[in-house]
Amino acid sequence: MKYVLSWEDNFDHDGAPNPEKWRFETGGHGFGNGEEQYYTDKLENAFIEQGILNIVARKEDFENRHYTSAKLTTKGIRTMCHGKIEVTAKLPKGGGTWPAIWILGENIREVGWPECGEVDIMEHVGNNPGSIHFSLHSKNRNFRIGNQQTFFFTQEDVCDTFHEYGMDWDKDSISFIFDKKTMATFRRKENDGVEEWPFNHGYYLIMNLALGGCWGGNIDDSIFPATMQIKSVKVWERRDVD
Numbered sequence: 651m652k653y654v655l656s657w658e659d660n661f662d663h664d665g666a667p668n669p670e671k672w673r674f675e676t677g678g679h680g681f682g683n684g685e686e687q688y689y690t691d692k693l694e695n696a697f698i699e700q701g702i703l704n705i706v707a708r709k710e711d712f713e714n715r716h717y718t719s720a721k722l723t724t725k726g727i728r729t730m731c732h733g734k735i736e737v738t739a740k741l742p743k744g745g746g747t748w749p750a751i752w753i754l755g756e757n758i759r760e761v762g763w764p765e766c767g768e769v770d771i772m773e774h775v776g777n778n779p780g781s782i783h784f785s786l787h788s789k790n791r792n793f794r795i796g797n798q799q800t801f802f803f804t805q806e807d808v809c810d811t812f813h814e815y816g817m818d819w820d821k822d823s824i825s826f827i828f829d830k831k832t833m834a835t836f837r838r839k840e841n842d843g844v845e846e847w848p849f850n851h852g853y854y855l856i857m858n859l860a861l862g863g864c865w866g867g868n869i870d871d872s873i874f875p876a877t878m879q880i881k882s883v884k885v886w887e888r889r890d891v892d
Contacts, residue, residue: 671728735816813829
């Protein structure tokens with residue numbers, strides 16, 4: 651078994667995110683979670699400066715919402731199936747912030763959520779600072795029915811310094827990694843079908859900063875602007891070798 655670097659972004663050009671690597675998902679419909687932000691494609695909400703991607707949530711009226719933020723994805727540009735993802739990030743402080751690094755099945759339009767599958771590489775809610783969550787969601791195991799495969803741990807300085815969040819993924823297991831250390835591994839059970847383990851097809855990467863909603867909770871208006879910073883993203887393909 652070996653890993654081959656498929657693509658990376660070290661954010662080495664100031665300005666807007668590279669459109670050959672990232673697309674903006676925009677909208678203010680709550681995204682199934684009652685979120686309060688409107689995701690825009692404005693430079694003020696996502697920009698690169700001195701080698702760091704900044705995803706910035708702001709308190710401002712925009713369309714139907716009173717907050718703005720950004721959601722970057724590789725949908726329609728790059729997908730992966732099995733391998734490693736490594737993202738070096740510093741998380742925002744403040745009540746109501748809900749940053750996430752995650753992957754979503756590319757077939758979501760055809761089969762819907764959660765049938766497409768979702769892997770949360772990192773979630774953090776500012777109202778519970780320092781608690782990092784990893785989760786898997788499928789048709790028969792997801793947060794709406796309260797039985798998702800999930801793990802969390804506490805790291806007090808995630809809002810003060812950069813850490814590496816990652817996953818290692820093959821057809822029968824997904825491991826979550828923090829600063830090169832494996833924190834949890836979820837394995838496909840013997841009788842699991844696609845309704846329990848839909849993690850053997852193409853997925854795209856998402857990085858976003860949500861506000862409020864069913865998990866983000868009450869928003870502290872004194873915190874803005876609130877910024878999630880990313881230094882690098884690396885995606886490795888997993889290849890079998892003789």
